[in-house]
Amino acid sequence: xxxxxxxxxxxxxxxxxxxxxxxxxxxxxxxxxxxxxxxxxxxxxxxxxxxxxxxxxxxxxxxxxxxxxxxxxxxxxxxxxxxxxxxxxxxxxxxxxxxxxxxxxxxxxxxxxxxxxxxxxxxxxxxxxxxxxxxxxxxxxxxxxxxxxxxxxxxxxxxxxxxxxxxxxxxxxxxxxxxxxxxxxxxxxxxxxxxxxxxxxxxxxxxxxxxx
Amino acid sequence: xxxxxxxxxxxxxxxxxxxxxxxxxxxxxxxxxxxxxxxxxxxxxxxxxxxxxxxxxxxxxxxxxxxxxxxxxxxxxxxxxxxxxxxxxxxxxxxxxxxxxxxxxxxxxxxxxxxxxxxxxxxxxxxxxxxxxxxxxxxxxxxxxxxxxxxxxxxxxxxxxxxxxxxxxxxxxxxxxxxxxxxxxxxxxxxxxxxxxxxxxxxxxxxxxxxx
Numbered sequence: 001x002x003x004x005x006x007x008x009x010x011x012x013x014x015x016x017x018x019x020x021x022x023x024x025x026x027x028x029x030x031x032x033x034x035x036x037x038x039x040x041x042x043x044x045x046x047x048x049x050x051x052x053x054x055x056x057x058x059x060x061x062x063x064x065x066x067x068x069x070x071x072x073x074x075x076x077x078x079x080x081x082x083x084x085x086x087x088x089x090x091x092x093x094x095x096x097x098x099x100x101x102x103x104x105x106x107x108x109x110x111x112x113x114x115x116x117x118x119x120x121x122x123x124x125x126x127x128x129x130x131x132x133x134x135x136x137x138x139x140x141x142x143x144x145x146x147x148x149x150x151x152x153x154x155x156x157x158x159x160x161x162x163x164x165x166x167x168x169x170x171x172x173x174x175x176x177x178x179x180x181x182x183x184x185x186x187x188x189x190x191x192x193x194x195x196x197x198x199x200x201x202x203x204x205x206x207x208x209x210x211x212x
Numbered sequence: 213x214x215x216x217x218x219x220x221x222x223x224x225x226x227x228x229x230x231x232x233x234x235x236x237x238x239x240x241x242x243x244x245x246x247x248x249x250x251x252x253x254x255x256x257x258x259x260x261x262x263x264x265x266x267x268x269x270x271x272x273x274x275x276x277x278x279x280x281x282x283x284x285x286x287x288x289x290x291x292x293x294x295x296x297x298x299x300x301x302x303x304x305x306x307x308x309x310x311x312x313x314x315x316x317x318x319x320x321x322x323x324x325x326x327x328x329x330x331x332x333x334x335x336x337x338x339x340x341x342x343x344x345x346x347x348x349x350x351x352x353x354x355x356x357x358x359x360x361x362x363x364x365x366x367x368x369x370x371x372x373x374x375x376x377x378x379x380x381x382x383x384x385x386x387x388x389x390x391x392x393x394x395x396x397x398x399x400x401x402x403x404x405x406x407x408x409x410x411x412x413x414x415x416x417x418x419x420x421x422x423x424x
Contacts, residue, residue, distance in 0.1 A: 012405065012421070013395030014226040173421055175395070175402040183225030183387070190387040193224065198412035205410050205419060209224070209385055 002141045004134070005166035006148040006155050007073050008182065009041050009204065012171065015179035016152045023088060040174035044204035045070065054099045066201050073168070077102055078144025079137035081130075083154040084108040087123065097121070103140040105133040107154060130157045152180040159191045165211045167193055170204040214353045216346070217378035218360040218367050219285050220394065221253050221416065224383060227391035228364045235300060252386035256416035257282065266311045278413050285380070289314055290356025291349035293342075295366040296320040299335065309333070315352040317345040319366060342369045364392040371403045377423045379405055382416040 008016060018041075020032030029035025045051050049061030050071040061067070079102050082090075087106045090098070097119035098104075104123045112125040126133040137146045148158045158164050169182075193209035200206075220228055230253075232244030241247025257263050261273030262283040273279070291314050294302075299318045302310070309331035310316075316335045324337040338345040349358045360370045370376050381394075405421035412418075 013398065014393075171419070173405050173407050173424075175398060175404070177398045177400065177402045181226075186225065186387060186389045188389060190389045192387070193385050195385050195412070195414070195417060198410060198417050200407070200410035200412075202407070205407060205417075207383075207417060212385075 002078060002138060002143065003145045003165045004148065004158070004163050005076075005145055005168065006150075006158070006164055007168040007170075008150055008155065009045065009170045009172060010182055011037075011041055011174050011176045011179075013175045013177065014181050014183060015176040016150060016155075016182050017180040018176040019178035021179070022085075023092070026089070026092065037174060037176050037179075041172045041176075044170055044172060044201055047203075050074070056095045056097070065199060066204075066206070069199070069206065073147070074101070076145045077147040078141030080104040080147045080149045081133050081137050081154065081158075082106055082149040083151050084110070086149065086151045086154070098123075102144075103137070104149075105137050105140075107133055130154070130161065134158070134161075134163060152182050152184070155182060156185045160185075160187055162189075162191060164191065166196075167209040169207045169209075170201075171207055172204045214290060214350060214355060215357040215377045216360065216370070216375050217288075217357055217380065218362075218370070218376055219380040219382075220362055220367065221257065221382045221384055222394055223249075223253055223386050223388045223391075225387045225389065226393050226395060227388040228362060228367075228394050229392040230388040231390035233391070234297075235304070238301070238304065249386060249388050249391075253384045253388075256382055256384060256413055259415075262286070268307045268309070277411060278416075278418070281411070281418060285359070286313070288357045289359040290353030292316040292359045292361045293345050293349050293366065293370075294318055294361040295363050296322070298361065298363045298366070310335075314356075315349070316361075317349050317352075319345055342366070342373065346370070346373075346375060364394050364396070367394060368397045372397075372399055374401075374403060376403065378408075379421040381419045381421075382413075383419055384416045 018034045018037035020034035025031040047062050048067045048070050049063050050067050052061040080100050098117040098121040101120040105126050108125050115123040192212040194212040196210045197208040230246045230249035232246035237243040259274050260279045260282050261275050262279050264273040292312050310329045310333040313332040317338050320337050327335040404424040406424040408422045409420040
């Protein structure tokens with residue numbers, strides 16, 4: 001049976017996104033310094049060969065254990081679930097061949113027909129909540145796994161549902177000071193994890209937890 | 213010249229202390245489950261031989277790289293700085309031979325004469341702010357280092373002063389859901405750190421950052 005996992009980058013002070021990183025400031029990366037902060041958070045990823053190819057950033061990039069992790073995360077994913085905000089930001093910034101290559105279930109109140117992209121990504125807009133999205137994603141994923149892509153509030157919802165079996169965090173040594181925290185709004189019974197693996201990268205520490 | 217460092221345990225969701233861990237609930241570890249949460253946070257430490265000896269928990273305990281880190285943290289410390297709350301909790305729970313063996317500068321509004329404990333620990337009560345406490349601690353530490361012991365708000369004050377040169381975090385795989393966050397109330401310019409070392413322990417991940 002497919003697993004449910006999240007794989008995200010986190011600032012040292014616990015944020016997934018810096019303050020000011022929102023569509024209305026998209027064109028002004030100087031606003032609250034969000035662009036530089038986001039870059040520092042994602043530095044470990046932007047340099048990886050597999051990621052560069054997938055986002056069509058061009059040739060080159062690092063190969064090695066981190067690149068292998070990035071590839072493995074993509075290859076294991078048979079479906080993605082994301083929030084409306086993440087989708088809306090990506091809708092404006094992903095290449096036409098959106099970088100998922102799976103069905104993507106978008107949690108939203110907006111009714112919208114599926115949006116088919118070249119390269120295997122189709123966005124489905126789910127209006128009846130996270131449990132329904134997960135059920136649809138499990139079916140779509142087949143033998144592969146379901147990735148809870150983000151943002152923070154979507155991951156929180158699935159943590160509170162107790163369904164996230166693997167939590168992978170790339171902890172980057174940058175402070176945001178404010179923004180969207182990953183670990184917030186969690187309620188009892190709190191999810192329980194144990195340490196599975198740690199990979200000490202040069203620009204992020206890759207922490208892998210599995211449900212205890 | 214002596215360095216200024218912090219070395220603390222942190223829950224996976226970023227708390228130094230769980231909700232409910234306060235003197236008024238000291239006798240009721242079942243309250244908000246704080247005792248079990250605190251135990252899960254400190255599990256990696258409570259089993260170390262050096263720590264057990266220092267807190268007079270009795271013989272036995274693990275030796276190895278984590279024990280060596282615990283010993284090194286103690287041995288490098290020539291002075292400690294802590295907040296009033298941490299002191300007040302410790303005053304009721306440390307053994308008579310308090311586990312610091314250095315001068316300890318307590319940030320407080322209370323005027324109080326120095327409190328000398330057997331074994332080399334003397335508590336000095338500082339009423340004129342964190343910079344004064346640091347100056348006194350540097351003098352007292354001699355060639356050894358100054359440890360900012362905690363709690364969270366004291367570490368935040370010194371992070372905001374930009375004086376913490378080494379930040380060591382034992383990240384334990386436990387969720388608190390609520391409590392005292394380490395990374396809060398930080399302001400621009402935010403402190404900058406780079407990854408120095410990572411040690412993957414069985415019950416905590418030991419992250420060492422140095423000021424960038």
